[in-house]
Structure formats: structure tokens, C-alpha cells
Amino acid sequence: MKKKIVSTMLICAMGAMCLAGCRSTSDDAAATASTTAADAATTTAAAETTDAAATTADTAASEASTEATGTGVAKDDLKVGVIYVGDENEGYTEAHMKGIADMKQELGLSDDQVIEKTNIPESEECYDAAVDLANQGCQIVIANSFGHESYMLQAATEYPDVQFCHATGYQAASSGLSNFHNFFTKIYEARYVSGVVAGLKLNEMIDDGTITEDTAKMGYVGAYPYAEVISGFTSFYLGAKSVCPSVTMEVQYTNSWADLDAENQVATKLIQDGCVLISQHADTTGAPTACEAAGVPCVGYNVDMTSVAPNTALTSATNNWGPLFTEMVQDVIDGTQIPADLSIGYAEDGVAITPLNEKVCAEGTQDKVDEVIAAIKDGSLHVFDTSTFTVGGESLEDAIADGSLKDTLGDSYDAFAANVSDGYYHESETQSAPSFAIIIDGITSVQSN
């Protein structure tokens, strides 16, 4: 008898699901149909959109236009979906949230036009969230964590009329999808500038007699031995080296993007190894806390560290995501194609360093910093200038030419070769995500796996 009830219930359940299945299949069909329509509208000025297109042309000059356009989206109808890996309690996501808030203000969007989902892990929950946002009518969905990429990519193939933008990823150009985009700031520029600040501090310490030129060794708390981190610490090191030529650096990894205890421990260990200045590419305040306790100057990331290290923090390299978000959302409004890779630096106000901590920084730092920033902006200074560093004792060009250059991961270095020209490495130009994964001379990197 009971068995009968089970089977009846299951049959009912199956029936219900089949129905649900049919319904959503037809939804999909409808979505595909409308997509095709949208595509048609994009490529050719279809008859029914001609009027609207004409209107666009008339009002194109006025930025405040809220008219419906043939290919773009009326600002009032715009919906932006955002997927964050963390929330406002975590520096990396906090910076993105601030960027979204800036974008909202810049474009004059209302609160209910931006749907933000926080604490979305790098799993199918990201796919769920992306699909959900697309279903809610978002024309653009933005995700901020590296591990979100493949899920965003999956959603992008299923919703061709929605723009999916992913920070720190690398697959947009090769995916062949016109609605999937990668973006990143040229954070290496800001790291270079923060390296200059560190180098000047080292010079001050050498002049004071606290350290000698030979003991000017910096320590770097890295997250993973991965291009984004390697590019970051190399630019920091080159910044320091530009003012303090004898500097060396030791890098150790925590194998986590955010692990307060591990970052604290690694920083402490680096200090014990003789490092006289510490910087980091990890998301917590673990390293500055250790530096404050040991009285060692430090350079932070993402947020101003003076709250936890008032007597040792020099400055922090920060991302300013607002202009990137504004550009992408503006493209959706205008109906312009968003490039597959988007990257902005000092010139577009995409990166910065936090205000210098006058108490700790060497005298004259601000002037030097302004000078370096101006040089980066006008293109006279390239961070990865191949004349400023060597790989295995030879220049990067020679190392590539004679085949002695090995990727840290033992992979092919074709990508590096393609990015080297005009005497510098073109970081974040063809691909928005950092690609410089070469350990240069002067840096010792302890590989943990």
C-alpha cells in the first residue's frame, strides 16, 4: 500500500517536472528568438528600428539622452547585475563595490537598476547567480573573482544578448564570444609607484646607517605563484630598484588570496630572514600587523594600512574600478561593442596609491612619486623596461632569442615573446589580465608547489 503511495507521488512529481521542463524549454526558445532579433538589429538597421536609429543619431551628441536606441539600451531600462566573491568586509570586493557605486553616480542610475549579489563562491553558484541576473533583465552582468570565469563563460554562451564582464580572467579573446569580456586595471603601474616609495625609504635607511646597501632586501607576501602575483611583485621590485639599485627581494607564498594568519606568519618569517621592508599581494591586514609589531616599514594592497600599521605603513597600491565599470556600462547604453579585453591604468585614473604616510615615508617622496606618475602617464616610462632588468644574467630579448628563458611553470614562453617589443614588455595590453610570469634576477621566489 505504502509503496503505491510512493510511486503515485513520484509519478506526480515527474509529471510536474516534465511540465516545468516544457515551459522553460519554450522560454529558452523565446529567448533565442529574441536574441536572433537583437542580433539582426545590431548588424543591420532593420526596418522597424530605423526610426529609433534616426532618433539616436539626433540625440547622440547629448550624453544625457534617455531615448530608446536601436542597438543600445535606454538608461531607464538599464539593469546591471554584479556578482562579488566577498562582501564589504573584504578589501578586494570592497574596492569593486566602491567602483560600482561610483559608476552608479557617474551615470545617474537608481538603486534598483543595480542588483548586487555578495559572497558568491567560485562554483556553480556563480553560474546560478549569472543566469538569475540575466533572467531578471540585466543587460550586463559583472563578476569580480578569477574562479568565476568559467561559470560566466558558460552563462555567456546561453545568453548571447547579455554582456558578461569578468575581472582578472583571460579567456575572453580566445572564447570567440562577442558578449564575454575580461577587464583588469594596470595595477602594475601603481605597484611600480609604491615600489618607488619603498626604494626611497630604503635609501633613507642606508643613509641613516640602519642598513647597508648590501642588506637592502625586501620581502613580499604573495598569494599564489601565478602571473597576476608575479607581475605585481616584479613591478614593485622594479619601482624600488629604479631608485635603490642594490635592492633584492625574497617572495614567499601563502597559497590563499586571503588568510590573515598565514600572511602574518609569512611576513614574520621574511623579517626573520633579514627583510627590512615588506609588501604584499594578499587581501588581508596580516602582513602590516606583523610589520607594525616588528617595526618594519611596509607597503600594502587595496586599502590604506595606516589603521593597523600607523608607524610602519608607507602607502598601498589600489585599484580604482569605477572608470572601468562606467565605460562598460556606458557601452551597453550606447550599444557599442565592449572590447574583449579592457585595461586601464594611471592615464585613465584606473589605479592609484593611497596618500603617503608622512610619518614614515622618506623626505621628498611625494615629489618623486608625482614625477614618476607623470612619466607613466605621458608614456615616457615603461614599467617593464627590458633595459632595467635581466633574466638569468641576460636581457629578456636575448633570453627569448637563445631559448634560455623558462616560464616559472615550465610552460612555453611564446606569450612573453609576443609581448616584448620596443624595449619593453607590453603588460596588460593585448590581454587585460597580467601575463608577466618571469622571475627576474634579484628576486628569489620560494615555490611551494
Place this chain on the structure above:
Amino acid sequence: MKKKKVIHMVRRTGISTAKAWSIRIIAVLLALLVCAFVIVGITGANPIAVYGGIIDGAVGTSSRTWITIRECVFLLIVAAGLTPAFKMRFWNLGAEGQILMGGLATAAVMIYLGPMLQDWLLWIIIIVVSMLSGLVWGLLPAIFKAYFNTNESLFTLMMNYVAMQIIDVAIVFWENPKGSNSVGVINQVGKEGWFPSMFGQQYLFNVILTAITMILVFSYMRYSKHGYELRVVGESYNTARYAGINVKKVIIRTMCLSSAIAGLAGAMIVAGSSHTISVSTGGGRGFTAIIVAWMSQFNPYAMIIVSLFLVFMQRGSIQIATDYGLNNNASDIITGIILFFLIGCEFFVNYRLEVTTIDEEEAKA
């Protein structure tokens, strides 16, 4: 003579099913009421709108409904797997690790055999291999319990951590791209080894697997000799021995079944839903399913209701968190409140409180 009123608890004997369920329903209503207070207290929003948001989040669109169903069947299949072990009073707290091992085996098959074999063959291999891996993870504690009478709760619990470490090691080999410390979506382009979409629904295959598993498990429990034996073992080893039951054999056999199903759940998560593997693949379902199994007193219909309710509230509160700009931790708070009431009400199902008047002097004497 001083008189004093005291409350003391009395164990209920033979509470009627109707009464037990009415206590539980009252608990659910109280939980919803407290949740409403919390949400309204934080957001200042209209409680009806808040509950509207919950319903919208859980079943508002067809894809949200399917996510709710997907999460629900994960809990159900693990709860079904735990049932035989718990009925035998073998406290299997290792479902999480068994899920992870099943998932790991699935990922391995997808990565190494994916490009070589036909999809239907891959699905069969995935199902078999994931069940075997889960089984191994349950077999070890079962053998130790059967032969050395070790504490199975601790053993199974610790095995979870071993499984997590193994996954960490596997990620080093499989990470994509290198250095990223994550495996990414496996076979994203060709979808080799992904469980098939049926009628356009990618999670329907999981639903069917779960339905079949549940029918088999509960028929096994109710109608087979094995089911009877494991219940007797659960009551008393001595009784079982007296009845001529081989206790060691029953322990090992039952635990194999239980952990193989948890392994299958791992395959469903990896091949049928997330298509990746990480230490959070289990997502705590191995533990939540324990609550589902206990709450529903191992009744399959109750399991469906309890897991649906839990997932419904969870998905719903994620939506209200987005609606009202709350942190997603809000959904954990809601789930916590509901579990508090659901578990707490079992006290009132088993005990009743009586207020009696006692004579203090007498009590002292």
C-alpha cells in the same frame, strides 16, 4: 509551610502522530514568525513583502525553481544514504567526506577518460566509480567498528578532513590554469562526462537518480531481510547475536551501502551540476542531510518536505538579501533560526513540561 511552583519535564510515552506533527507545525510557524521579526527588524520592510521575496527567490522563475529542486535532491539522496547507517545506530558523520571522494572520482574520470569514451559509457563508469570511492571511505570506519569497536563518530568525522586534504593535492595536479589553485569547469567545451540534459533540463537526471535511489533504499529498509537485520543490530548487538545475525557482517554491509550512496551524491554534484571539484564541493550537505534525516524520523515523505523547506528558505533568504541589500549571511541566520526551532521542537515531542506545586520544607527534608 511554604509552597512553590516548579516546572519539571516528564518523558512522554507514546505520543500520537497527530500531536507530534502539530508540535512540529507550531515550531515551523514560530520559526517563520521569529525570522519575520529579524528580517523586518533589520530592513524595516513589510513582512508580507519579505515573504513574497522568499517565495520569489525560491520558485519565482523556472530556473530558480530548478535550483531549489537541485539543492533539494542533493540533501535527499545524502539523507537517504544516511538512513540505513543511522537505523543501525552507526553514527556516520562522514557523509561529507564520502561525497567529496565520490566527487573526486567523478572528476578524475571526466578528466582522464572524458576525451576517450562515449558519454553513456562515461556516465556508467562515473556512477560505479563514485559509489566505490564513497564506499571505501565508509568501509574503513566500518571495519574498525566491527572488529575493534572503535568510535565510529570520531572516525567518520576525521575521514572528512583526510578527504579534503586529498582533494587539495588533486587540485595541484588538475588546476586550470596552472597556479590558479582551482580546477575550473571540467570539459567545458565538449561536456564529456556531464550528466545529460533531459527535456531541456540539466538537473532532471539528478532528480531521477535520487528518486530511484530513494525507492531502492526505502524498499531495502522495509521489505528486505537485510533491512530487518540492521534494525535489530541497531537495537542491541546481543539480541542480534542471539537471533543468529552476523553483527560484523551487517555493520560492514550497511555502511558500504550508506557511503556508496553518499559517493553517488558526489557524482551528481560534480557531473550533474558544478562540473568542478574543490574542498567546498560537499557544501556541508553531508551534515545538513543528518538534520534532514533525523528531523523526518527517517520517513521518506517527511524527508522530501523537510529538505524542500530548508532549501526553500535558504534560496528565498538569498533573494531577500539581494532585494534589501543585506549581506548574504542573512540567509545563514534564517537557516539557523529554522533549525533551532525544528531541532528544539523534538524536545517537546519527547518530553512535556509539568507545573507542580511542591512543599519546600518537605523537599529539603
